[in-house]
Structure formats: structure tokens, C-alpha cells
Amino acid sequence: MDTVDLARLQFALTAGAHFLFVALTLGLATLVAVVQTWATLTRDPVHLRMTRFWGQLYIINYAMGIATGLVMEFQLGLTWSGLTEFAGNTFGASLAIETLVAFFLESTFLGLWIFGWNKLNRWAHLAAIWVVTLTAYASAFWILVSNGFLQHPVGYELADGVLRLTDFGAMVANPTAQVAFFHVLGGAMVTGGFFVAGVSAYHLRRRTAEQDLFRKSLRIGIGVALPATLFTATFGGLGFETLQPTKAAVWSGSASRIAAAQAELAAAHGPGDYLPPAGWVHAGAMTMLIAFAVMFFFAGLSAVLMLIRPAVRSLRVWHWLLTLMIPVPFVAMLGGWVFREMGRQPWAVYGLLTTAEAMSPLTQTQMRVSLTAFVTVFAALIVTNYVLLARAARRGPDAVTLGDRPIDTPSTEPALSL
Amino acid sequence: MEIFVLAFFALGYLVLGGADIGVGMALPYLGRGAGERREVIAAIAPFFLGNEVWLVSAAGVLAGLFPELEGELLSGNVAVVVPLLLSWVVRDMGLWLRGRVPGVRWQGFWDGAIVAGSWGLALSWGVLLSDVLLGLHGPVALAPALLVAVVFGAHGLAFAALRLRGELRRRAAVLSGGSGEARTYALTAAALVVVGVLAGLRLPLTAGPTASLLTPVILVVTPLLVAAQAWVWWIFRHRVSGPSYL
Numbered sequence: 001m002d003t004v005d006l007a008r009l010q011f012a013l014t015a016g017a018h019f020l021f022v023a024l025t026l027g028l029a030t031l032v033a034v035v036q037t038w039a040t041l042t043r044d045p046v047h048l049r050m051t052r053f054w055g056q057l058y059i060i061n062y063a064m065g066i067a068t069g070l071v072m073e074f075q076l077g078l079t080w081s082g083l084t085e086f087a088g089n090t091f092g093a094s095l096a097i098e099t100l101v102a103f104f105l106e107s108t109f110l111g112l113w114i115f116g117w118n119k120l121n122r123w124a125h126l127a128a129i130w131v132v133t134l135t136a137y138a139s140a141f142w143i144l145v146s147n148g149f150l151q152h153p154v155g156y157e158l159a160d161g162v163l164r165l166t167d168f169g170a171m172v173a174n175p176t177a178q179v180a181f182f183h184v185l186g187g188a189m190v191t192g193g194f195f196v197a198g199v200s201a202y203h204l205r206r207r208t209a210e211q212d213l214f215r216k217s218l219r220i221g222i223g224v225a226l227p228a229t230l231f232t233a234t235f236g237g238l239g240f241e242t243l244q245p246t247k248a249a250v251w252s253g254s255a256s257r258i259a260a261a262q263a264e265l266a267a268a269h270g271p272g273d274y275l276p277p278a279g280w281v282h283a284g285a286m287t288m289l290i291a292f293a294v295m296f297f298f299a300g301l302s303a304v305l306m307l308i309r310p311a312v313r314s315l316r317v318w319h320w321l322l323t324l325m326i327p328v329p330f331v332a333m334l335g336g337w338v339f340r341e342m343g344r345q346p347w348a349v350y351g352l353l354t355t356a357e358a359m360s361p362l363t364q365t366q367m368r369v370s371l372t373a374f375v376t377v378f379a380a381l382i383v384t385n386y387v388l389l390a391r392a393a394r395r396g397p398d399a400v401t402l403g404d405r406p407i408d409t410p411s412t413e414p415a416l417s418l
Numbered sequence: 419m420e421i422f423v424l425a426f427f428a429l430g431y432l433v434l435g436g437a438d439i440g441v442g443m444a445l446p447y448l449g450r451g452a453g454e455r456r457e458v459i460a461a462i463a464p465f466f467l468g469n470e471v472w473l474v475s476a477a478g479v480l481a482g483l484f485p486e487l488e489g490e491l492l493s494g495n496v497a498v499v500v501p502l503l504l505s506w507v508v509r510d511m512g513l514w515l516r517g518r519v520p521g522v523r524w525q526g527f528w529d530g531a532i533v534a535g536s537w538g539l540a541l542s543w544g545v546l547l548s549d550v551l552l553g554l555h556g557p558v559a560l561a562p563a564l565l566v567a568v569v570f571g572a573h574g575l576a577f578a579a580l581r582l583r584g585e586l587r588r589r590a591a592v593l594s595g596g597s598g599e600a601r602t603y604a605l606t607a608a609a610l611v612v613v614g615v616l617a618g619l620r621l622p623l624t625a626g627p628t629a630s631l632l633t634p635v636i637l638v639v640t641p642l643l644v645a646a647q648a649w650v651w652w653i654f655r656h657r658v659s660g661p662s663y664l
Contacts, residue, residue: 074477
């Protein structure tokens with residue numbers, strides 16, 4: 001592999017890992033916020049326990065999302081300085097707004113929500129999770145404005161070899177960004193819905209304690225997953241209208257369209273191969289579409305079954321399948337992401353800057369060391385976090401430490417050192 | 419104006435996030451057993467997410483207002499930035515994971531990750547700052563880097579002295595002597611600010627053309643961000659009296 005391939009692999013692995021955690025974060029945050037709202041309004045103990053249980057899983061997942069996100073943010077300057085120098089004046093604006101308007105508040109209020117449990121007034125505590133949820137959406141929005149610009153640049157001018165932003169409104173209103181935002185948000189709700197339903201089904205199948213809590217959770221999960229699947233597919237369909245000519249041509253498979261798209265770019269930019277890798281484009285899209293079909297069918301069936309009380313209580317085959325469905329939205333997410341990002345190759349900024357030109361002047365050795373170090377550390381941490389997530393999900397609400405006591409009371413555990 | 423925006427977030431990180439780094443470095447000294455260490459971590463627990471985000475924001479400001487410098491600074495210092503990021507990730511993961519499973523060995527391992535990550539962060543910052551400040555590279559840069567790390571450590575102790583009680587507070591106050599805990603914290607914070615400002619003065623800080631759009635937005639939201647953080651500081655203004663969620 002040459003240096004650019006190593007840098008691409010590093011970014012793809014970081015972004016892909018980040019995307020997996022973020023998708024569940026966005027979906028779960030919404031469900032936790034809604035359940036906590038109900039718990040706060042009614043003071044119902046079951047919903048309070050639901051908030052703590054799903055909140056605990058949310059935090060385990062969130063921590064890994066932050067870690068991968070940090071590395072992603074810095075990787076732009078680290079390995080893609082050609083991109084930041086050429087286009088930083090445009091898509092850098094939305095990145096800056098994302099960190100300041102969204103992520104800054106999200107982090108601050110997440111700390112308040114976690115550590116202020118039983119310390120804050122319950123309405124202030126409820127407000128904290130809503131701020132976290134809404135700023136998470138805002139974060140996704142501004143990131144997709146940046147990504148939308150790279151996919152389909154608008155509102156810029158090219159002067160002295162670098163891009164300048166001329167129309168901020170056009171960049172924000174970019175259909176490639178807007179459609180992707182709602183598509184990703186819907187996908188996150190699908191991920192969160194199937195996760196909640198799958199974990200609940202595990203507990204119902206195993207007949208663990210808290211059957212009432214998990215029956216309620218199961219219905220919430222499926223009740224979210226089915227409409228969210230349709231919502232996501234609708235915006236996914238609209239997304240096909242915003243594809244770049246080369247991606248659309250390769251996806252269509254029509255030899256004449258492919259030749260025309262290639263000829264058009266070759267005429268504008270000189271000789272070269274301007275087509276994305278067809279194998280990746282097709283594999284990504286097909287994975288996404290097949291996963292959608294499976295999820296749609298299964299969510300529809302489950303929405304009927306969840307209305308039948310004996311099925312919710314003891315239809316174990318269905319419980320099994322629901323748990324097995326947990327990874328499917330993640331697979332769909334990655335498939336769609338591969339389709340979107342591989343499909344814009346060989347461009348970093350479509351039609352303006354190639355991925356090879358976007359690369360920092362790094363040596364092969366630097367890239368190898370960096371890639372090896374990040375992959376090793378992240379692989380170990382991701383495995384650890386998924387094992388812990390599964391462990392916390394299996395152990396159920398009784399083992400949750402989040403919000404289990406006022407924060408300032410002395411611990412009842414013995415000080416191990418003494 | 420743009421320079422002040424960048425300075426505000428970068429220096430905010432050095433002072434606020436610097437205290438978390440220092441507490442992590444001093445963890446084996448402050449907490450002699452798992453229970454004590456958990457209480458020491460409670461000193462920074464409610465703040466560390468809100469503190470590290472100052473650096474995320476500084477990087478965001480760099481991306482939006484100084485994109486050319488962002489690329490040069492990060493890709494030009496790849497040998498420092500990669501260890502810095504890895505240390506950051508390892509430190510954070512140590513904080514999150516230590517309490518997830520009971521058991522002395524599990525907690526000891528992740529406490530080790532917190533200490534190693536914190537030292538890694540402090541030394542990486544030291545190397546990066548001495549490169550920017552003095553233009554030193556290679557092994558010779560380790561001397562000023564170590565000095566910067568010591569300042570981070572002292573700052574962490576000063577912060578811990580303000581947050582802890584009893585024996586832990588006494589240990590943390592080892593550097594204060596008779597000069598008072600708040601005054602020591604102000605002094606170590608000032609030292610970090612001076613290092614940060616001197617390094618900043620050496621950077622080619624020419625804002626890009628997007629500044630005219632972004633700077634007003636940032637100036638409007640910044641008071642809101644500070645108010646949100648001030649609320650957190652107010653909620654957790656009392657000394658730690660027991661372990662936190664972590």
C-alpha cells in the first residue's frame with residue numbers, strides 16, 4: 001500500500017468505528033430522554049429504572065464515541081493537511097460551529113447529567129439530557145454540512161489556488177447535506193430502536209426479573225424502529241437523487257453512462273481515471289438495501305406481534321430473532337457509508353481536489369507507525385467496550401451504578417487499601 | 419480578534435484540562451489504594467468532559483479560522499500529535515472503564531492507564547510546546563518537555579488540594595506550603611498561561627477569510643458556553659466527600 005492508501009485506511013477505520021458508536025448514541029439518547037421525561041412527569045419507578053438502565057448502556061457506548069471522535073477531528077489536520085489548506089476556509093466553518101455550538105455544550109451537559117444524578121433538581125436533570133440530545137443532533141447536522149460540501153461543493157469560489165466561502169446559506173442548505181442529515185438521524189433511531197428491542201427480548205426470553213420494564217422497553221424499541229426504518233428509507237431514496245454523476249453512473253451499471261461521466265470529467269480535468277471503485281459502490285449499496293429489507297420486514301412483523309400479549313411474554317423464537325437483529329442496523333449504516341464515501345472517489349472535494357492531493361506530506365514510515373498504533377489501541381478498546389456493553393445489558397437494571405445513590409454520600413464499599 | 423478567540427479556548431484548555439492531566443499524573447502519589455484513588459478521581463470526574471472539550475473547540479477554531487496553520491501544525495508534528503492523541507484516548511478510557519468491573523486487578527490496570535495517559539499527555543504537550551517555543555527537536559527537547567510536565571503535575575496537585583479533604587488534601591497540598599491552596603492554583607495556572615501565550619506568539623497566526631463570518635458567531639455563543647460551564651462549577655463547588663460514578 002502506498003502512503004495515501006494507508007492514510008485512507010486509517011481515516012476509514014476511525015470514521016467507521018466512530019460512526020458505529022455515534023449511531024447508537026444518537027438513537028439511545030433520544031429514547032433515554034423520552035423515558036426520563038415520562039419518569040419525571042409521573043414519578044413512575046419503572047420508568048426511573050428504565051432511564052438508569054438504558055442511560056448506563058448509553059454512557060458505555062458514548063465514551064467510545066468520544067474517543068474515536070477526538071482522533072477523527074485531529075486526523076483532518078494530521079493526515080489531510082492538503083484538504084484543510086485547500087478547502088478549510090469552507091467546510092472548516094461548519095466544523096468550527098459544530099465544536100462550539102454543539103459539542104461543547106453536549107460534553108458539558110453530559111457531565112452534568114452523569115455526575116449530577118440525585119444532586120440536581122429533577123427538572124434541571126431532565127433538561128440536561130435534553131440539551132445533550134439536541135446538541136447531539138446539532139453536532140450531526142454540522143458534521144454533515146461539512147461532509148455535504150466535500151460530496152457536492154456549493155457556495156464557494158476558487159481564488160489563488162484555495163477555496164473561499166461566498167455563500168454560507170448555500171453551504172448549509174446543500175441538499176446533499178440536508179438529505180444525509182435526516183437519513184443518518186433516522187438510521188440512528190433505527191439502530192437505537194432495534195438495540196432496545198433486542199436487549200429487552202433477551203431479558204424476556206431468559207425470564208429475568210423486571211419483566212414489566214422490559215415489556216415496556218420492547219414496545220418502545222419496536223415502536224421507534226418501524227417508523228424510523230420508513231423515514232430513513234424515504235430520505236435514502238431522496239439521497240439517490242443527489243448522487244454525483246460518477247457515483248450514479250457506476251451504481252446504474254450502464255456502460256454508456258459510465259463512459260459519459262468519465263469523459264466529462266476527463267474533459268474538465270485532463271486524462272485520468274475519475275470513476276469510483278465499482279465493487280465497493282455496489283457492495284456498499286447492496287448491503288444497505290438488503291439490510292433495509294430485512295429490518296423493514298422484521299420491524300413490521302414485530303409491530304404486530306408486540307400487540308399480542310402472550311407473544312410478548314413467551315414467543316421465544318421471536319425474542320431470539322429480535323436479539324439477533326441488533327447488529328443489522330449497524331451493518332446497514334456501514335454499507336450506506338461505504339457507498340457514500342467510496343462512491344465519491346477519487347475526489348476528496350468532488351471535482352476540485354483529489355484524495356491524493358489532499359494528503360499531508362507524510363512519509364510511508366510515519367503513516368505505518370500511526371496506523372499500527374491507532375489500530376492496536378482502538379481494536380483493544382472497542383472489543384473491551386463492546387464486551388462491557390453486552391455484560392451491562394445482560395446483567396439488567398439491578399447492576400446499574402448510574403444514579404444509584406446521591407453523589408456525595410460516602411461509599412459503602414470498603415476502602416481496599418486499608 | 420481571531421487570535422483572542424483561539425487563545426481563549428487554548429488557554430482555557432491548558433488551565434482547566436491541565437488540572438485533570440496533573441491529577442492523573444499524581445494519582446499514585448495522592449491515592450495509595452483503589453478506594454483512595456477513586457476518591458481522588460471524584461475530584462475531576464464532573465469536570466473532565468467539560469474541560470477536554472476546550473481543546474476540541476480550540477481545534478475547531480483552528481479548523482475554521484486558521485485552516486492553513488491547522489494542517490501545518492498537526493501534520494508537521496505527527497511524531498508528537500499521534501502520541502498525544504493516543505495518551506488522551508488511553509487516559510479517558512481509564513477513567514471510564516476503571517469502575518465498570520469490580521476487582522482490584524481490573525481497577526489497578528485502568529488506574530495505570532490513567533497515570534500513563536496523563537503523563538503521556540503532559541509530555542506530548544511539553545514536546546509540542548518546546549518545539550513551537552524553542553524550535554527544539556529530538557532528545558534535547560525532552561528537558562523543556564519534562565519541565566512543562568512538572569508544571570502540569572504541580573497544577574494538578576494544586577487543583578486536588580482545592581477539591582479533596584483530610585489526608586488526601588494534605589498530600590495534595592505538599593507544594594503549597596504556607597502560601598494557601600487558592601494562591602498555589604493561581605500560580606500554576608498562570609505558569610501554564612504564560613507558556614501557552616509565549617508559544618502562541620511564535621505561531622504564524624493569520625486568520626483565513628472565513629473569520630468575518632465565524633468570529634461574530636463565536637463571540638455570541640461564547641458567553642453561553644462559559645455560563646453553562648460556570649453552572650457545572652457551581653453545582654460541584656464543594657469538596658469531594660466520597661467516590662463519584664467513575
